[in-house]
Amino acid sequence: MxxxxxxxxxxxxxxxxxxxxxxxxxxTEDEKGYLLKWEKIxxxxxxxxxxxxxxxxxxxxxxxxxxxxxxxxxxxxxxxNASLKSRAEKIEGEELVLFDVPKLCAAGHFCTRAGGAWDLVRTKSDDPEKNKIAIQEACDCPSGRLVMVDKKTGQEIEPGFExxxxxxxxxxxxxxxxxxxxxxxxxxxxxxxxxxxxxxxxxxxxxxxxxxxxxxxxxxxxxxxxxxxx
Ligand code: FES
Incomplete structure (x- = not known):
């Protein structure tokens, strides 16, 4: 093949x-047992x-x-085998839209930090870190259960994987x-x-x-x- x-x-x-x-x-997690990270071993x-x-x-x-x-x-x-977006729950925020298919959860738990990706998207706040954390949480999700989309452009925000x-x-x-x-x-x-x-x-x-x-x-x-x- x-x-x-x-x-x-x-x-x-x-x-x-x-x-x-x-x-x-x-x-793995950081020294405070808080931030989950990927590490190649x-x-x-x-x-x-x-x-x-x-x-x-x-x-x-x-x-x-x-x-x-x-x-x-x-x-x-x-x-x-329907497309993810056709069966996802859509969580709309001011700048981001989160697509979520809970059935695909691989229990990585990257999405729970700082209140969780869902609340970070929904909640109105001037904190510039809020969207950054939400995007990182979605992108670290191994299963792609969570897919973040830029509301203005409609483009998916995805890590650049080979x-x-x-x-x-x-x-x-x-x-x-x-x-x-x-x-x-x-x-x-x-x-x-x-x-x-x-x-x-x-x-x-x-x-x-x-x-x-x-x-x-x-x-x-x-x-x-x-x-x-x-
Ligand atoms: S040993 Fe073949 S699929 Fe597990």
Whole structure:
């Protein structure tokens, strides 16, 4: 597979093609335990193609080792494939509009600082930092649940990602998180359906999401189960 693409294999892994860089990033926090930050902790050797586990049972995570053949979880894709904006809740402020699809929440918790992205957008204030924090919170959201739009221009305010993938370790919650897909990499469902091309997407890798292939934060619950492989 030369093209940069993630192909979902029925009842199996994510087949990643096109020599896409793969890294490991962790969610960490500042010295006051307040500001959440992304920090890269490893780069994996580049491979033309590889398979990433989506059942959460591989002993060679984040790569597939065939354990899905005996996995207990159901890997059927159930996510709505309508465009994000067509199904998002719209929060309008004076200068910003926030689009929100809660079902896509990957529990990164970047959006809760300083009252949360929603209130920061809604609240009238002369504080120049307010919009800056709201934009940062939306842009740090790995799943792209939150998309910020400049009200005047109608343009999305997005981080400039190159096509790349990171497996997430959530140091704050003490659990492994989703597969963070950046830079508009096409994701193809097991039946050939093409998901909306987006700058930020979080894919489930614990096998427990109720919105597959996307993460819905269920890995937080997996921490308390006996599945330690992801
Ligand atoms: S998808 Fe193959 S081991 Fe998990």
């Amino acid at each position: 030369k093209e940069k693409r993630i192909k979902i294999i029925k009842d199996g892994p994510y087949l990643v093609g096109g020599n896409i860089p793969l890294a490991k990033e962790k969610i 490893a780069d994996f050797p580049k491979q033309e193609t590889h398979s990433l586990c989506r059942c959460g049972e591989s002993k060679n995570a984040p790569f597939c080792d065939g354990a899905h053949m005996k996995a207990s979880c159901d890997l059927i894709e159930t996510a709505d 096509p790349s993938i990171s497996v997430v370790e959530d140091e704050v919650a003490g659990v492994s998180g989703p597969i963070w897909v950046k830079g508009k990499i096409q994701i193809e469902g097991s039946d050939g359906t093409l998901y909306e091309l987006r700058n930020r997407v979080a894919l489930c890798r614990c096998g427990q999401s109720n919105n597959k292939p996307f993460c819905d934060g269920s890995h937080i619950a997996v921490r308390f189960s006996d599945n330690q492989n992801i």
